[in-house]
Each structure stands twice: as C-alpha cells, then as structure tokens.
C-alpha cells in the first residue's frame with residue numbers, strides 16, 4: 001500500500017553549522033522564560049522547542065545541525081529567500097546614518113519617503129498614499145480606524161460595520177483578531193469588538209457540493225449581499241478579505257468570486273479592503289493579489305513580503321477615495337505608531353523590492369515556479385492519503401483524507417481527534433521539510449526565490465513524508 005522508498009539523499013545529516021550549540025540548555029531556558037505566540041506551553045515543555053540558528057537560500061539549520069527546506073518562507077514572509085547580504089548591508093548603513101526618528105510632528109526620513117513613492121509606483125494606480133505600521137495586525141487596526149474616520153468625514157457616521165469572513169486571518173491585536181474569523185481567537189479576550197460581522201468563506205471543496213466552481217463563486221459572494229441587507233446598507237462601512245486565505249489553509253476562491261464581491265460593494269457604496277499581508281509582494285505571481293483576482297480595492301493591508309521579514313514593517317496603501325477625504329477634510333488623524341516609517345525597516349524594504357525586481361521574482365512565480373509547483377502538487381494527488389491539492393502562485397495546499405473520491409466533495413475526512421495533519425507535520429519536520437498543518441490540510445508557501453530544482457526536492461521530501469504518515473495511519477487502523 002505504501003510507496004515508501006527510503007532515499008539516501010533524503011536523509012538529513014548536513015552538519016553545516018559551524019558553532020556548537022547546547023540544544024538542551026537552550027530549550028530549558030526557552031521553556032523557563034519565553035512565552036511563544038500561538039503555543040501550548042505545557043506541550044512545548046515536553047518536547048522542547050526546535051532552535052533555528054542559521055538560514056541560507058531556502059534552507060534552515062537547527063542547533064543540532066539538521067538542514068531543513070523551509071516550505072513556509074519563515075511565516076509567509078521571506079519572499080527574497082535567506083542570506084541576502086545586501087539587505088543586511090542596507091539596514092546596517094541606515095542604522096549608522098539614522099537609526100531612528102519618528103514621523104510625527106511634521107518630520108520625515110529619507111528611506112520612508114523613497115519607499116512611499118516606490119509603493120505608489122508598484123501598486124495599482126488608485127494608490128498614491130501609504131500609512132506605515134510595524135506589522136500586519138497594526139495595518140488592519142489602522143484600517144478599522146481609517147474606514148470609520150472616512151465615513152465620519154463623508155457625513156455618514158452610521159456606517160461603522162465592517163464585514164469579514166469566517167476562517168479569515170487578519171492578525172492578533174484586538175481589531176485584527178476581531179476581523180479574523182477564528183473561533184479559538186474570539187473565545188479568548190472578549191472578541192469580536194463591536195461593529196464587526198462575518199460571512200462564510202469561499203471554500204469550494206468544503207461547501208460547493210452540487211455546484212460548479214463558477215456557480216459557487218457567485219453563490220459565496222452573494223452571502224455578502226445578504227449580510228449587507230441584514231445589517232442595513234447605511235450601517236455598513238467596508239468589506240475585508242484576503243485574495244487567497246492563507247492561515248485558513250490556502251483557500252483559493254473561484255474566479256467568479258472577487259469580481260462579484262466588487263460589484264456588490266459598488267452597488268451599496270461600501271469600501272473594499274484587500275488584506276495582502278500574505279498575497280502582496282508576489283506570492284500569487286502579481287505584485288498584489290487583487291491584480292490576479294480582478295478587483296480594485298480602496299485599501300490594501302501589507303506587511304511580511306515588503307521586507308521579506310528581515311526587519312518588521314507593515315502598512316496600509318490608501319486609495320484615492322479615502323486619501324482625498326482624509327487629507328482634504330480630515331485635520332489630524334489621531335492614529336500612529338512610534339515605528340511608523342522606521343528608517344531601517346524602510347531601507348530593508350527598498351533593497352528587498354530592488355531584489356524582487358532585479359531577479360524578476362514576481363514574474364517567475366507567474367511563468368515558471370508557480371506553474372511548476374502546480375504540476376508537482378497535482379502529481380501528489382495520486383498518493384493514497386491525498387484527496388485533493390490546489391495551488392495559486394507559490395501558495396499550495398493538499399488535504400489528507402481517509403478515503404479518496406472522484407472529486408474533493410466525495411472524499412472522507414479523518415475524525416479531527418486523530419490530528420493526522422499534526423502527525424504528518426512531525427514527519428515533515430523530522431525529515432527536513434517545513435509544511436504547516438491547518439487541521440488535515442497541509443500547506444506550503446516557499447520563498448519566491450526557490451528554483452525549479454529545489455521545488456522538486458521539496459515535493460520529493462513531502463512525498464516521502466506522506467508515505468511515512470500513511471504507514472503510521474494504517475498501523476493505527478485509521479484508514480477506511
């Protein structure tokens with residue numbers, strides 16, 4: 001039943017880390033003092049954290065010298081790949097010249113000005129202004145305040161409700177987590193905050209039974225119109241969505257979805273917000289995901305890929321409609337962060353974007369690496385554990401299933417208590433490839449700098465680990 005062939009080249013041995021680390025001591029200190037994000041600390045203490053000490057190209061090394069292909073580009077962010085000395089040099093030079101100055105009180109700095117102008121040039125034409133933040137969550141918090149401020153200034157202060165989607169991820173601050181549609185986050189800390197509502201996600205594999213993809217796209221967009229009518233059109237301020245849902249499991253909407261969302265927003269005069277924290281800066285093979293999906297948002301949230309994660313930076317691209325009102329009628333916008341427009345972060349972004357352009361990394365996703373990943377992921381569907389697999393640019397997901405069917409809708413899922421995705425993720429980690437598990441959906445989003453040969457290497461490792469997972473699942477008597 002298994003296609004398990006232990007290939008010598010897949011064994012991970014490379015002891016390429018020069019410095020010796022005392023992994024156990026680091027793990028003890030880690031669990032004694034470091035509270036990690038989204039982590040069960042009792043479980044972490046049992047296992048000990050994996051200590052990552054070095055990275056180059058698409059590879060990471062841990063403190064025991066193990067070499068791992070980073071299928072998640074850090075956390076969807078290292079778009080230019082690891083080991084870019086020129087980004088480090090740009091940050092170093094900027095830190096020596098001007099490590100920090102704020103952008104409050106009528107001051108600015110050179111890298112922030114240059115980056116704002118460059119982003120205006122790179123993004124769709126309606127975007128001529130940018131508001132900088134330190135992260136994607138702060139970008140979405142900014143959007144909540146900016147959207148509500150816009151409607152105050154436009155003379156419609158009753159328009160306060162922002163509609164988002166279940167299983168969306170928009171960050172971890174109070175507003176970001178409220179916009180997000182993750183029940184586990186809402187359950188902790190009294191969320192969502194008032195004035196945020198959710199509709200269903202355009203997940204064809206889970207919810208499109210009995211419809212063509214095109215029909216389902218229109219149907220799922222229709223939930224927005226229903227919600228607008230339920231809330232009352234004169235109370236709705238904006239709709240926010242990720243062009244492709246990332247943390248929710250690489251949920252790729254049908255092509256009919258976003259144009260219909262745009263039509264509905266236009267019909268009710270509602271602001272359209274694209275959260276491009278993952279999709280921005282080339283992930284889908286276009287600079288921004290809205291360009292691939294065919295819609296024209298009023299606001300774009302970005303972070304991650306803008307600096308390839310070398311230094312934290314986020315922001316909001318502000319379209320002409322909102323920018324004009326804020327600037328011409330707004331007076332003070334009482335909002336901002338100490339690190340808005342941080343000079344070193346902006347210097348990192350400028351050099352990162354230069355690399356993305358010089359190496360045509362975005363075009364390569366569209367024409368070369370994205371199509372190659374698509375073909376290689378399609379080949380994994382032959383595996384007995386894989387029900388269906390989808391890719392968009394360099395984001396991909398596959399579902400582990402108990403019984404395969406002819407279509408995604410005929411497959412039988414494992415009971416969630418088996419946590420097969422987590423089992424599979426452990427095999428991946430142990431065998432030198434990072435894939436993330438969202439339930440039983442396994443996802444990747446490698447650096448955009450990945451070569452075709454490295455995609456092949458990554459997919460072969462994934463196949464090998466699927467074999468190991470299958471063996472374990474069969475041994476436990478879990479296959480149908």
Ligand code: PMP
Pocket residue numbers: 135136137138140169170171172176242246247275276277278303304314
């Ligand atoms: N929006 C989206 C779509 C994201 O994927 C994320 C992070 N994964 C965020 C917002 C939040 O970004 P940050 O973690 O930088 O606050």
